[in-house]
Amino acid sequence: MDLDSIEDKSSSIENSNHGELESESNNVDSLEVVSSGGDTMREVESVAENLTKVELDIAHYSEKLINLDVLVMHVASRGSDFEAFLVENHTQEGPMLKALQFDLLSGFLDSEVTELEKFLSALHTDIVSSRKVVSSFTQLGDTFYDIKDKLHDCEDSLKQSFEQVSGFKEQSANFQRILLASSGDEKRKDNEDVGCLENNNDRNLSAKIKTQTAEQQKSILRMLEKSLARELNLEKKLTEARETEEELKLRLQQEVFCMEQEAEDIWERLFEAENSAEILSGVSKELFGRIQMAHLSMNRLTERGGELRSKHEKLSEQNNELTEKVSEADDTWERLFEAENSAEILSGVSKELSGRIQMAQLSMNRLIEREGALRSILENFSEQNNELTEKASEAEKRAEIAEAECKKLRMSNMELTTDVIHLKSSITHATNKVEQLETQLKDSEIKRDHAVASAEASQEKQSMLDCIIKDMGNLIEDLKSKVLRAESQTESAEDKCILLSESNAELTDDINFLTSRVEHLETSLQHANEAKHETAKDIRVRTKLITDLVLQLALERERLHKQISSLMKEKKVAVRFLQRVKDPSFKLSKNNNKNGSPEKEVNDENTGSSAISYEMEGNAQNDSSKTDANAGQDDPPSEVDTSRNIDARQLKFNYVLVIVLIFLIPPLTAFILSQ
Template sequence: METDAFGEASVSHDDVDTGYPETESNKVDSLEGSSSNGEVVGELGNAGEFLTRVELDLACSSEKLVNLSVLMMQVATRESDYEAFVSRGEHMLGNSFEKALEFDLLSGILDSEVQEVDKFMSTLQADVISAHEIVSLFKHLGETFVEMEGKLCDSELSLKQSQDQVSEIRMQSAKFQRILASSNRDEHWNNDKGVDFPGDDQFLDTYANIKMQTAEQQRHILRLLEKSLSREMDLEKKLTESRQIEEELKLRLHSSEQEVFFLEEEGADIWERWFQADNATEILMGISKELLGRLHIFQFNLNGAVQREAELRRELERATEQLKSKEINLHKLESSEMDNVIVGLKEKISKAESRAESAEAKCKLLAETNMELKDELGLLKDGGNISEKVNLLERQLQESDYRLQHAVASAEAGEEKQSMLNSTIGDMENLIKDLKLKVLKAETQADRTKEKCIILSESNMELHKELSFFSSRLESLEASLHQAEEMKIANAKDIAIRKKVITDLVMQLSIERERLHKQISTLTAENNNLLLKLQQMNMHHSVDIGDNGRGNSEEFSLPKHDLTDVTCARESKEEVTELSATGSM
């Protein structure tokens, strides 16, 4: 499982390395070609993802180095046994042969794993250099650049420590390979000189000795074989269980990543809603300000209209009062003047009538006197003293003529006065007509002012209605603005809660990671102790056999993959228990 995990890590790292130059060139082009905040944030996200990948690769390499150090310790424990085996020539002893074979196999596995880790470290070195180039593009960001630079420095330190560990393990592996090479050269040299080294004859002797063993020893061997088979079956079961547990952990990790992704999407949606609510509040504030301005203008116009209406009403009242006073005065004047004129005309008419009557009476008297005089004149003509009487009559006739002329003149004067009175009466009638026209004009003007007052009152009512409508609209806008502010506050609280949840999840993940690292270290220590105990038990229960001994050697010589499977199974079980405990919490 260690090699599989390392292979997966190396594959993911290769994918990152192969896809990185294109992404880096795209990043440089985008940084040079665009200066918008959204693109800079996207580039920062890509750089952060790359740094996290580098950190994950370093963590994987550190875990691999821990496993390799454990394997190196196991090989080192078998080094002394192998040297004793080579120096004493105990090739035919089962326990020594088993330990030598284990040393050979484990040293070869260690050498191959060290080469793979060395290659992986070289790729990590290239990744760190490329990360330096990426981070250098964000020098203008200040705090973000300092944070990324700190992460990169930590990665470099961990990489340097890992390289030092790899160099130490490589030195130990080279030492083990030199021991194997020297032992192989000694063996070939002894074979060339014909040294009496144990060979096939000794294997035949041991086979004969095995046949001569008692039934109890054979039963003991069969029991050991059964135990080894049962252990192997248990290990296979544990291996399958560990693989199932690993798959479950992968599924849980994938589900947790999906949950985090969904939470991030929800956070982005909430931020978008918050920005939309903020924009809506700003738009509503602008609309409310415009409506307030219009409302102030309408109020100003309404106040002006009310003032004009009050002025027009005052002018109308003044005009009506003046009109009433003028009408009253006019009626008084007309009545007084007409009365005076009528009285004067009546007096003049009575005077003229009296004069005319007097003149007629005088005319009648004169006519009578004239007739009398004519009669007397005729009598006088008939009688004496005619001349004196004629003179007297002529005098009387002249006087009567004079009186008649005077009466005619007075009658003519009365007619002239009558005509003058008629002309004054016509003038008064014309004056009365003019006054009536003025009264009609004043009445029409009063009607017009009344119509204007009605129109102004109607416009005032309409303005009051518009004012009430705009005031209700303003209240509704204020209510919607209040709701938008409440939604904004609620969204901000929700964002803060989700942010807190995400930070808590990140903290829990970091705590779980540290706990798993501690458990891995403790399990490795326990594993080393168990291996030491197993070696001691193998030292006490060694059996000298041939073919069956080879089977037992297969039982006790656990290869690297079986050991790593056992440790990984235990680690996966511990992880499952820890995850279940955290899930229940």
């Protein structure tokens, strides 16, 4: 009996300890799952960053491939020029310079192609490594398929770039062959020139050169066609790459947003699940412990009540029998009294236990109500409920096993109760059980302390999870910042490319405008120089004409001065003759004779001043001499002479101004034209 009770206690304690260990292991597993999920998310984010880097590198080197295609076209044009120089019979300096330029350009192209091959091989290794990493995360779902699609796109673009690089390699090899062929052709030309001097075979050499140039021109045309097709393909690829970049940006934004929402939902669910799991595990442990303890106590109390009742009946029967045998049962009476006392004690204990059982039943009812509320909460967490139901089924099985063992113990107790000799042992057993109940109460208090400690540990775990959540939030913010930086870098690169293209277009327009302007200025300078020469010739001719006119004017002036002086003399003679004719009186003649000398002096003075006035009048004054003579009768001769002097001075000033202007016109025109 003692051994069975001890085994029951040990089994219950082991079960409770096992339940606590299982709950702790579940919490640890949940933390490991969270940490492993965080590691997977970090790896996936690193793979996504690598893919974005690869895509950006591919876009950068696609632009470089376009530039290389332009360089190939330039090298092909230089090669055609070089071949044309080789065909024509120029001096040795032109082909040598063309050969050097063609050699340098082909060497530069070969080095660029090798660098591109190395870089593309490195990108291929990165893509292969990222594919290996991504293949281990098939459980991610949509993100896995998106990353897989990105990898396929990167591989397709790499294949196309490898094809373009192989085409560039072939073209560079053709350029090297052209150089080697040109060097060989020069040697052949030297040998053939010697042979021509000996054998006079110039026609065959010209035919060979023409066939070679035609073939080379055909190859160059083919290369140009290929380069144009490649340019078209590259333009299409650029448009596709820009579209893919925009799609990738949108996808990245959507994926980041979805990942953030999913992460928030997952973390909320994880926290709720962990909190509910910890609460439910603690409550279920407490409930199962209390239920087991209540079942055990109920079974033990029922067993003890039955045993005590059977023992009481047997003792009453034995007391009836022992009353008949008083003489033989003195000692037994004392034992019976002790047994009765112990029975009374046990009955009191049983009453106390029944009260405790009622309290336990009330607590059980309350716990059942709590279980109903918790079950309503547990319906949201089916997996944990299944685990708890499994644990409950295991506990029920253990209870059934304990009940079967209790039945066996009852049978053994029924068999043992037949012996009255073991009354003391049963009483001692009852006292031991009371002590065990006290120890169980102490154990329950200890378990409660353990539950409080586990609650504190759960709080610490929650704080750890909060820290982990903060770290994940920081990681998400870092990823957002990196994505924003990458977007800003791509936008800045696009803006720079647009600005460079616009600046190049503006520069080309400015260069074209300046070249046209320079040509126009050159033509205008030529026209200005021609106009200067023509104006200089015209000025020379006009100066000659003006000098001739000035000389003629001077001669005519002298002639007119002589005519005017002769006319003045004739006029004076005519005036005197008229005065004599009109004044027959002698007095007048005397007066005229007396005043003749001063009048002559006055007239002589006036002739010098009025000579210039008669220069422009000419022969007209000959006709008006009669009218002047008639006017001389009315007016004195001094007034006529003064008016003529004024007109002559004005005419002299006008002639001087005209001559000065004529001399100033040619230098002024020359000065204006020079400006």
